Amino acid sequence: MRLARVADRFGLVAGDRYTSLAALGIHDHDARTNTLFDDWEGFRTSVDGLDESEVLARSEPLRPESLQQPVGYPRQxxxxxxxxxxxxxxxxxxxxxxxxxxxxxxxxxxxxxxxxxxxxxxxxxxxxxxxxxxxxxxxxxxxxxxxxxxxxxxxxxxxxxxxxxxxxxxxxxxxxxxxxxxxxxxxxxxxxxxxxxxxxxxxxxxxxxxxxxxxxxxxxxxxxxxxxxxxxxxxxxxxxxxxxxxxxxxxxxxxxxxxxxxxxxxxxxxxxxxxxxxxxxxxx
CATH class of the missing domain: 3.90.850.10 (Fumarylacetoacetase-like, C-terminal domain)
Structure with missing residues (x-):
């Protein structure tokens, strides 16, 4: 999995395409707080169960200049x-x-x-x-x-x-x-x-x-x-x-x-x- 952060939200990356978690019906975490990582194993289970064709169908072109740090502001x-x-x-x-x-x-x-x-x-x-x-x-x-x-x-x-x-x-x-x-x-x-x-x-x-x-x-x-x-x-x-x-x-x-x-x-x-x-x- 490749995880990206755009406009303070997480999404998945495949090649030059980006699919937001919200578009996939996965809890749309506010990436500034990194709450997604608090249940990392649960998140991985959700992603592993996705259909690849559905992810691609809901994707959009990835603009490299829109990428933010993949982790918001870590505690340490x-x-x-x-x-x-x-x-x-x-x-x-x-x-x-x-x-x-x-x-x-x-x-x-x-x-x-x-x-x-x-x-x-x-x-x-x-x-x-x-x-x-x-x-x-x-x-x-x-x-x-x-x-x-x-x-x-x-x-x-x-x-x-x-x-x-x-x-x-x-x-x-x-x-x-x-x-x-x-x-x-x-x-x-x-x-x-x-x-x-x-x-x-x-x-x-x-x-x-x-x-x-x-x-x-x-x-x-x-x-x-x-x-x-x-x-x-x-x-x-x-x-x-x-x-x-x-x-x-x-x-x-x-x-x-x-x-x-x-x-x-x-x-x-x-x-x-x-x-x-x-x-x-x-x-x-």
Whole structure:
């Protein structure tokens, strides 16, 4: 299943067609509150019982510019630092022994076609696979990790390195939570749609230049491990997001260092999920 959000409502996507849940007689959830995820298993049962021809008959052309983030404003956003070995190496850091988790704040979330507003001249890019939690809970066993996942989407963990570098300690949460610093989209894709959800090509382009290219199989801590580790300390809630970390190629690790500039175009791509394109503007 591919789930999209248009005009603050959820719908299903097939190719270049979109069918709203309301048109299918399924409870028309207000996607700003993410109540659909509170009974994710019940929702999946409703969708799995649909007739494909009926879905197509009630569909309409999908306009990519109308897409919003596939999850409204989640209760919690977790993000991972140094979760690819090549990124740890470029940062001059050791490969961590356990997941390094920090928060991003929900007010930073935007959709796949919204503009990115640069808060300084030191904003960096980080393409990431993003997990959307379906069945929440506390102390979820690693063996049940994928069972807690509603779907996957693409994210950019944009980072103001100027704030992050403040002394005496790295300052992650505020540096990575500016307005527009958490683009996600274009769809929520359920794991069963993907041939191997543990191994997806991931890429970021800046102004047409490929700056990051890897596979999610290179994650140090994979999705089930992250679900287990985070839920061992914090209760996961339906609709929460987990930014799983970024591969090598971020601007702050290049020589000379390179950051996003006004009018820059960021393209984020993950195999089987799709792509997002964001244009940057300076803060007024």
């Amino acid at each position: 956003i977790f993000a991972l630092a140094l979760n690819y070995a090549d990124h740890a190496a470029e940062a001059g850091a050791e490969v961590p022994e356990y997941p390094l988790v920090f928060p991003k704040y929900p007010s930073s979330v935007i959709g796949p076609a919204d503009g990115v507003v640069l808060g300084s001249n030191r904003v960096d890019w980080e393409v990431e696979l993003v997990v959307v939690v379906g069945r929440g809970g506390f102390a979820i066993p690693e063996a049940e990790g994928w069972g807690a996942v509603a779907g996957l989407t693409i994210g950019q963990d944009l980072s103001d390195r100027r704030i992050q570098a403040r002394k005496p300690l790295p300052h992650f949460a505020l540096a990575k939570s500016g307005p527009t610093y958490a683009p996600v989209g274009p769809y929520l894709v359920t794991p069963d749609e993907l041939e191997n959800p543990d191994d997806l090509a991931i890429r970021c382009e800046i102004n047409g230049e490929v700056v990051q290219s890897s596979r999610t199989s290179q994650l140090i801590f994979d999705v089930p491990r992250l679900v287990a580790e985070i839920s061992s300390a914090v209760r996961l809630e339906p609709g929460d997001l987990i930014f799983t970390g970024t591969p090598a190629g971020v601007g702050a690790s290049q020589q000379p260092r390179r950051y996003l500039e006004p009018d820059a175009e960021i393209v984020s791509v993950i195999e089987g999920i799709g792509s997002m394109t964001h244009h940057c503007t300076p803060r007024a």
